[in-house]
Amino acid sequence: MTKPTILLVDDEERILRSLRMLFFSNYTVRMTTDPHEAVRILRDEKVHVIISDQRMPVMLGAELLRLAREASPATMRILLTGYSDMDASIASVNEGEVFRYLLKPWVGDEVKQVVADAVAIAEASFAVQSHAVKTPSAARQKPRVLIMDHEETTAKVVHEILGGRCEIVWAADAQHAMEELAKQDVSVVVSDLMLGDTNVGYILKTIKQLNPQTQCIVVTSFNDTSRLIELINQAQISRYLPKPLSRNMLARYLESMLERFHVLSDQPVLQNRQKVAEISDPQEKRQSGNFLGLLGRLRSRIAN
Amino acid sequence: MNHVGHSGQGIHARDILALVNPIKAISPECTVAEVAELFLGDEYAKLLSLPVVENGRPIGAISRYRFMDMYLKQFARELYGKRPIRSFINPRPLLVELDRPLAEAALHVTENMQFPLTEDFIVTRHGKYLGVGFVMDLLKAMELRMRASADELSHAYTQLKSSQMALVQSEKMASLGQMVAGVAHEINTPLGYVQNNVAMGHELFTQVREMMAEYEALVEELMSVDASEEQIAIRMDRIAEMRAGFDASEMLVEMQALMADSLYGIDQISELVLNLKNFSRMDAAATEAVSLNDCIDSALNIGRNVLKNKVEVVRELGELPKLTCSPSQLNQVFLNLFTNAAQAMEKSGVLRIRSWSDGDSVYVNVSDNGKGIAPDILTRIFDPFFTTKPVGEGTGLGLAISHQIIQKHGGEITVESVLGSGTSFHIRLPLTVAASPARQQAQYA
Known part of the structure; x- marks a missing residue:
């Protein structure tokens, strides 16, 4: 049996050598300091996981991962970077669609675990890709879009964009959001990070555990790189859009996320591509547990 | 608009209104003798001049001064006593409309009053007589106003100063x-x-x-x-x-x-x-004797991340005597110039740094072959807040601060640029500075 392949990209060769040592016994390790070369490798060879640096002179990591998406969609994408600015983080979500955003210096066992997960998921994605049976889905239910935002503007804009094509629900507080989530699954969530005084990070993280095919678009004026990285890893948010909202961008994102929701509903194997990392903050972990419990009780009550 | 205009007028009207004394005006048909009696009476005791009004409109003023002048003539009382005052009045009295701003009124009065001061001014509303104001009151009010705005100004200045420091x-x-x-x-x-x-x-x-x-x-x-x-x-x-x-x-x-x-x-x-x-040398509010070449190298090292892979650095550093200065601040100046140079280059370019000394001063020349600066912009680049970078990417203070730092060291920084072919900054720092820069710079440390 051939070993899975991982591709390492960094402008510092010493990083490449060091990572190769970490991985060579379990994987075929390909490495390069040249992002263009990386894209060629992705096109020509079957690569399970790409791990890229962000700051490289020729090309930014987020850009390389965007090209990687086109060249080899099944390959899982990981960013490994020494410093994260807000722009890089946003680009890694919206363009790179990264599986994980990791920071240097890294912890060997953690990176190994992330890569092992990613390799398994890529393996399954390749399998789906090669069968490529598009089961024409049965009559689809009307998609359901949940807006979690204190301000009405977001809900209004979503209404204007989607009109009657979707069921649109607006929750201005956490309680209401929970009730709506209990009623029925949601295709796309458009959420600010603050609902009044509530930080909704834990809700987004919980939604993804509950319904991996639900796509989260975060719209916010909030600006904290480390929180964003946490949401990438632990909530696998699909898009991040700063406020004030650009109507065109939101429209584009909504369309592609509704589309992705359908693809993932049809091909549940692919849902793993957005598998979330464990919640790191103990308080959020507790909140998420409570939230799941409450949702369960609410759902069973509605079912009865 | 209406509202603003109205309230503005209200404020002005109140300014002048406070100065109005509702003096009963006299008719032009009053005789000279009658007016003489009035001047002696209590009601008009404080007045320099009496307002003369016909059909509600002021047509002139008769001043105590003019009156006395007239009465000093022999037989004046007998000669003029019975004649109406009309022919003796100043037909161009000092007039102030009620809604005029105080400053404007004061200007008008001071420009048109006579020396010695012989008349009061007449206040009108829509041209109709309202009362008399004393010039001294007007000037007093104006003085108060000026003092208040001077206070305001000095307050604003203090605030500006502190916000500048914050910036x-x-x-x-x-x-x-x-x-x-x-x-x-x-x-x-x-x-x-x-x-x-x-x-x-x-x-x-x-x-x-x-x-x-x-x-x-x-x-x-x-x-x-x-x-x-x-x-x-x-x-x-x-x-x-x-x-x-x-x-x-x-x-x-x-x-x-x-x-x-x-x-x-x-x-x-x-x-x-x-x-x-x-x-950084955070403790270095104190000055130190250093070679500027060390500052240049230090800034190059720190800026390496911005410069590497893009900028070819050519160092032509001459032998320099040590300069007493605040090295951390000069480091900041150089870093600022180097990063600006890197940003002026589209893809790559050459950054040339030269230093030399003539015994009195130390000179540093920082040139790049970047895109250059247009002449209309060149005159403004040391202005605070002037920036060509997108919002959020620069405060537009970098060069202003650099300029300030060099000035406080008793030196000067100038710029030359040719659009499309590059920019040069020249710095001159005198080896002996009259005042210790450290003391002056303490506020920025």
């Missing part, structure tokens, strides 16, 4: 932020592989030690007379098995290379930390 601080923070981003990346990269290599080395040690133990046991057994052939065979099998899963010598070779990498990385980190320390 200087925020520019410092902004460049600090950029620097931290660069430095964090520069440090975390070597830290990443050094840490990983050491962790893997640690693990490798355990494996190698286990293997060594087996080898040693084998050697012992081979040398011992007690060990059976069978025992030795088992040992050798075990070693063969271990070797199949783990090529110790190859791993050691690999690890040795990684250890060399790690040493390199640690050197890089220590160099960076040293540079940071040299660069």
